[in-house]
Amino acid sequence: MELTVGPNQFFWDAASWRDFYARLADEAPVGRVVLGELVCSKRLPFYQAEIPGAVERLQAAGKAVAMTSLALVTLKRERGLTAELAATGLEVEVNDLTALAHLPEGAAFSVGPLVNVYNEGTLGWLASRGARRICLPPELPPGPLGVLAGASPMPVEVWGWGRLPLAISARCYHARLHERAKDSCQFVCDRDPDGRAVDTLDGQKFLAVNGVQTLSAACASAAHALPGLRAAGVAALRLSPQAEGFVEVCRLFRDLADGRIDAAELDARARPLAPGGAFCDGFLTGAAGVAWSGA
Amino acid sequence: MMELVCPAGTPAALRAAVEAGAHAVYCGFADETNARNFPGLNFSRAELAEGAAFAHRQGAKVLVAINTFPQAGRQALWHRAVADAAAAGADAVILADLGLVAHAAEAHPGLRRHLSVQAAAANPDVINFYAETFGVRRVVLPRVLSVAEIAAINREIDAESEVFVFGGLCVMAEGRCALSSYATGLSPNMNGVCSPPSHVVYAEEGAALAARLGGFTIQRSAKGAPAPYPTLCKGCFTSAGTTGHVFEDPASLDASELIPALAGAGVTALKIEGRQRSRAYVKEVVKSFRAAVEAVATGRPVPAGQLARLSEGQAATTGAYAKTWR
Amino acid sequence: MSGHAPEIPVFPRLLTQPLRLLPLQPMAAALTLVARRLIQRHPSLIARLGGHAAARFAIDPTDLPLTLLLYPHPTHTRIELHRGVPESDARIAGPLAALLGLVHGAYDGDALFFSRDLVIAGDTSAALALRNAIDDAELDLGGEIAVLAGPFRPVLLPLIEAAQRITGVALTRADALPGGEEGLA
Numbered sequence: 001m002e003l004t005v006g007p008n009q010f011f012w013d014a015a016s017w018r019d020f021y022a023r024l025a026d027e028a029p030v031g032r033v034v035l036g037e038l039v040c041s042k043r044l045p046f047y048q049a050e051i052p053g054a055v056e057r058l059q060a061a062g063k064a065v066a067m068t069s070l071a072l073v074t075l076k077r078e079r080g081l082t083a084e085l086a087a088t089g090l091e092v093e094v095n096d097l098t099a100l101a102h103l104p105e106g107a108a109f110s111v112g113p114l115v116n117v118y119n120e121g122t123l124g125w126l127a128s129r130g131a132r133r134i135c136l137p138p139e140l141p142p143g144p145l146g147v148l149a150g151a152s153p154m155p156v157e158v159w160g161w162g163r164l165p166l167a168i169s170a171r172c173y174h175a176r177l178h179e180r181a182k183d184s185c186q187f188v189c190d191r192d193p194d195g196r197a198v199d200t201l202d203g204q205k206f207l208a209v210n211g212v213q214t215l216s217a218a219c220a221s222a223a224h225a226l227p228g229l230r231a232a233g234v235a236a237l238r239l240s241p242q243a244e245g246f247v248e249v250c251r252l253f254r255d256l257a258d259g260r261i262d263a264a265e266l267d268a269r270a271r272p273l274a275p276g277g278a279f280c281d282g283f284l285t286g287a288a289g290v291a292w293s294g295a
Numbered sequence: 296m297m298e299l300v301c302p303a304g305t306p307a308a309l310r311a312a313v314e315a316g317a318h319a320v321y322c323g324f325a326d327e328t329n330a331r332n333f334p335g336l337n338f339s340r341a342e343l344a345e346g347a348a349f350a351h352r353q354g355a356k357v358l359v360a361i362n363t364f365p366q367a368g369r370q371a372l373w374h375r376a377v378a379d380a381a382a383a384g385a386d387a388v389i390l391a392d393l394g395l396v397a398h399a400a401e402a403h404p405g406l407r408r409h410l411s412v413q414a415a416a417a418n419p420d421v422i423n424f425y426a427e428t429f430g431v432r433r434v435v436l437p438r439v440l441s442v443a444e445i446a447a448i449n450r451e452i453d454a455e456s457e458v459f460v461f462g463g464l465c466v467m468a469e470g471r472c473a474l475s476s477y478a479t480g481l482s483p484n485m486n487g488v489c490s491p492p493s494h495v496v497y498a499e500e501g502a503a504l505a506a507r508l509g510g511f512t513i514q515r516s517a518k519g520a521p522a523p524y525p526t527l528c529k530g531c532f533t534s535a536g537t538t539g540h541v542f543e544d545p546a547s548l549d550a551s552e553l554i555p556a557l558a559g560a561g562v563t564a565l566k567i568e569g570r571q572r573s574r575a576y577v578k579e580v581v582k583s584f585r586a587a588v589e590a591v592a593t594g595r596p597v598p599a600g601q602l603a604r605l606s607e608g609q610a611a612t613t614g615a616y617a618k619t620w621r
Numbered sequence: 622m623s624g625h626a627p628e629i630p631v632f633p634r635l636l637t638q639p640l641r642l643l644p645l646q647p648m649a650a651a652l653t654l655v656a657r658r659l660i661q662r663h664p665s666l667i668a669r670l671g672g673h674a675a676a677r678f679a680i681d682p683t684d685l686p687l688t689l690l691l692y693p694h695p696t697h698t699r700i701e702l703h704r705g706v707p708e709s710d711a712r713i714a715g716p717l718a719a720l721l722g723l724v725h726g727a728y729d730g731d732a733l734f735f736s737r738d739l740v741i742a743g744d745t746s747a748a749l750a751l752r753n754a755i756d757d758a759e760l761d762l763g764g765e766i767a768v769l770a771g772p773f774r775p776v777l778l779p780l781i782e783a784a785q786r787i788t789g790v791a792l793t794r795a796d797a798l799p800g801g802e803e804g805l806a
Contacts, residue, residue: 072468074439076418076447082420097393097416099426114486116470118364121394139473139482144367151367158401166474167467167528169440171621173541177534182621198534198541200512209541216477243442253385282480288509289477305669305757307726334746335669335753492745504740522737573756576729 001226001257003030003250004135004157007038007068009165009240010210011190018261020241021054025061027247029254030239032064034093034112038071039048039168040211041078043187055090066091069099071114072168072212083256091132100129108132113159113238114168118144120151135238138164138220141286146232157234160222161249162196162240163208163275164216164289173194173209178282183268185211190204192273198291205276216289219274223256224293225284245273267294296592297554298564300358300457300584301581304336304571309346309357311574315494316585319356321389322346322570323487329360330391330413331570340379356386362411363459363487364392364456364470374398380417381406389435390414391470398431398577409433412459413470413483419451426454433457435566438548442556449561458557460550461566461580472481474527478509481606490526514545521545549611551584554591622722629728629738629767630718631684637806641686652700655765656691667695669754673747682717687718691750711748717741723752724760 001016005024012020012278024033033052035045058065068088073082083102084094091250093111094100103109110133117123117134126134135157136145149156174196175185189196195215206215222237229237237257241252252270255261261269267279282291301317303309312320315528323329338346347357359380365373366511373392377399380388393564399408409520412435416422423478425431436445449456467474467590471525476482490508498505505515506525513530516522523529523545532541547568550557554565565588567580587597615621660666667674680689688699690709690729701707713720719738722728730752733739740746 006467028297036520040492046484072417072439072471073421074416074444077419078517079420096421097419097424098421101420114471115391116364118392118485119367119370119394121365121370121398122392123394125394137473139476139485141485164473164477166477167472169467171466171543175621177537177541183618196534201515201531201533201538202512204511205535206478206511209534214474251427283476285482288480289473290509307757307759311726333753334671334750335757336672339668434748465760492749495702495745497740497742497745517736519737523735524731570754572731573723573729573752574759575725575726576732578726579729 001234002032002155002157003160003253003257004032004036004236004238005060005250006162006238007032007036007095009035009039009163009213009215010193010243012047012062012193012243013190014047014050016193016243018050018054020246021050021056023247024250025054025057025063028250030151030250032066032236033058033065034068036068038068038095038112038114039213040172041070041075041081041271042185043189043211044081046083046105046187052266061245064091065242066093066110067113068093069095071095071165072170073098090225093135103130105128110134113137114165117148120148123148123152133157135159135236139283139289142225142228142232142284143285143286145229145234149229149233149248152233156232156233157236157238158222158234158284159220159237159252160237161270162219162242162285163217164220164280165213166207166216166263166289167177169212169214172212173214174211177209177238186269197276205278208276211254216280217276218278218280218292219276220283220289221270221274221281221294222284223253223266223270223281225281226256226263229284242273243277249273263294297459297558297562297588299448299581299584300564300566300589301584302462302570302572302577303570305574306334306338306342308572308574308577310349311578312544312581313350313353313355315416315578315581316503317355317581319386319564320346320350320360321358321566323362324376324379325486326329326372326376327363327366327487328368328373328413329564329619330362330411330483330487332363333361333571334492336571336593340355340383343380344387344481347386351384357384357433358387358409358578359383359390360389360411361395362389362391364413364415364484365395368487370394370398374402377403377406387433390405391416396425396429396431404430407432409435409457410454411435411470412437414468415439415468417468419448422452422454426452429469433563437468438465441537442553442560444614445557455563456561457479457564457566458546458550458562459568460557461584462547462572463526464543464548464568464612472528478511480509494614495525501569544612546612548614551587551597552614553616554587554597555615560589569614629716629722629733631716641704644689645704648698649702652702653698655762656693656700657698659760659765660693660695662758663758665691666754666758669757670750673744673750676710676744676747677708678706678747679714679743679749680720681706681712681713681718683716683717684716709743711741711743711745711751713739713741713748713751721757721762724755724762725761726756735763776793 003263095114172182174189189211195210198207301312303322391411513525528542529545626750
């Protein structure tokens with residue numbers, strides 16, 4: 001089972017961003033890293049200058065590197081950024097089909113979890129268009145997931161760890177919570193490096209907001225689903241970056257995949273590191289996404 | 296005149312919409328192939344054929360929404376829906392899934408294809424990609440765009456555009472939202488339902504009415520206060536000491552006053568949300584909007600809005616059409 | 622339905638008072654007959670209910686001193702009347718005018734619900750299915766009752782006529798019979 005590190009979903013300052021990818025290159029037992037800005041194009045200028053150095057360091061460490069597209073492309077500037085991605089020479093991870101429009105026919109690309117690939121028809125069409133790898137949407141239930149993993153001509157990846165990306169919007173909830181307009185948000189989402197908790201009126205931990213993105217409050221973990229995923233033919237788990245303890249999370253999943261620890265031990269050791277302090281894996285068992293099979 | 300595209304959850308609503316002046320009616324089959332897969336709603340094959348014949352006699356079109364994402368291993372259900380829509384005389388199908396659009400283009404080249412709002416095609420590049428690759432003739436624009444952005448899109452695309460002007464409002468980019476399945480296991484993309492009624496529980500708690508979805512408290516209203524349906528993104532939540540509608544107030548979209556601006560922005564068709572609403576609602580809203588588009592077509596001002604009572608939570612918003620909404 | 626907030630009429634107590642004294646059985650039998658007749662003439666009602674056709678629906682007109690318990694079964698449709706709150710799978714409560722207006726397409730269910738004129742409890746899915754099925758059937762209760770022959774007609778008809786005259790409540794299909802009261806003639 002391969003491990004892929006997905007694009008960082010949150011807004012970190014340039015120094016934290018640089019250190020994160022330096023440690024990932026030097027210490028994390030993962031084969032593949034997807035970089036770049038997924039959530040909000042306004043964040044990119046703050047760390048853009050760090051990207052080439054990070055790519056070099058990761059590649060020098062023997063890791064495959066891809067660049068993500070934005071999850072939602074609306075503005076002219078965002079269209080420009082998406083077009084430029086194709087020209088970087090790096091593999092592009094398409095997370096909005098807009099990126100596809102800019103990729104030359106036959107160019108290799110990968111498909112990220114925010115593209116709606118729910119069936120063989122879509123999977124097959126993308127493969128014929130040049131897709132070389134795909135991370136399935138997190139909400140896909142186990143039945144369809146097995147069908148797709150079995151039918152896919154390319155390696156299939158599944159969400160393995162991290163707060164689940166549940167929705168994307170034109171509206172910025174961080175700005176709204178701080179009573180600011182999106183255009184003068186003053187980048188207030190940088191205060192919550194793993195997202196800002198949104199609880200119910202009865203104090204139930206439920207969701208987290210991250211600028212224009214909405215995430216699960218609980219941290220998804222595929223630890224218990226791993227045997228089933230492996231049997232279905234899933235090639236890789238995707239681990240989603242978090243501000244603290246991420247290299248340790250990567251090591252735990254490597255140990256789990258290689259049989260050195262079991263899922264219960266991963267639970268026990270990873271729980272203190274989990275954003276939100278709770279796990280979920282309901283999407284992988286066919287229940288509501290919030291459900292947890294390890295309880 | 297701008298084309299008025301109106302909802303029909305039942306054959307009775309279809310007739311009500313056509314009689315009230317709809318230029319086109321959109322509807323779906325009674326299964327998970329359409330994004331309003333609610334109990335008691337939607338059309339059998341025979342009802343669709345009858346409805347299409349009725350609409351055509353009155354000079355109206357019927358658009359069939361097959362706008363969920365086919366489930367792996369069961370694609371045949373969606374393929375059959377496209378074929379049956381064509382056979383029933385549909386004037387177009389409204390599709391969201393890339394693979395299903397590709398299938399329809401190949402298997403039914405003569406059937407007009409519209410791109411559903413669920414495809415979240417939010418810029419000219421991706422819209423032209425669908426138009427050029429699959430011959431998509433019209434795109435229903437996601438509710439994340441301002442009027443100025445819609446105008447800019449229309450200058451660059453080789454397809455018609457359709458925008459929502461009234462009814463329930465998604466805060467999230469549609470077709471890109473798994474909030475409902477996170478809480479309930481059922482999602483708009485896979486099951487055609489959001490915040491499904493089967494997972495809603497109301498509880499009277501003293502002087503308040505609490506609404507829970509999948510066990511999560513979505514809102515609590517005082518007795519006698521308006522009680523919007525507990526749609527997840529319109530709920531009342533708490534974040535770091537702040538309590539309120541974190542995502543969106545329980546308001547619904549009313550862009551009737553923006554019709555002249557939308558006409559100026561090059562929009563071809565105006566869409567009314569509400570296949571889950573009654574024929575009474577459909578009749579009232581369609582009548583009002585037909586009068587509005589006729590007024591705009593002849594350069595008269597839009598008649599003042601009279602639809603507040605029908606709105607969710609009885610408050611209306613112009614949503615993303617005003618840039619300040621973001 | 623007016624574009625303005627509709628004032629939902631509430632039945633005057635004077636009129637509902639006699640209901641406390643009337644025996645429920647004959648009225649329930651008459652209503653059962655009406656319901657069976659409706660379902661025979663509108664088979665789509667049952668089709669639209671799907672699996673919810675087996676549910677028990679408590680229809681509770683909050684301004685009347687009784688509650689209807691509806692079993693929509695395709696061949697054994699039954700209506701019971703209760704003075705208390707009967708056990709049910711789904712309960713729909715509101716002023717009789719709102720409930721009748723819903724049946725006759727004069728009001729929109731969601732709008733009544735948003736304004737809290739209508740309250741739903743229990744199986745929300747079943748309640749929604751019933752509402753949608755009834756909305757599609759374009760029923761005309763006044764018309765159905767008016768053509769009912771036999772001993773039951775006198776049990777219900779005078780009550781309905783009086784109610785409509787006094788309150789202006791929609792007792793016939795709003796779209797089919799704009800004049801309303803003529804619908805009973």
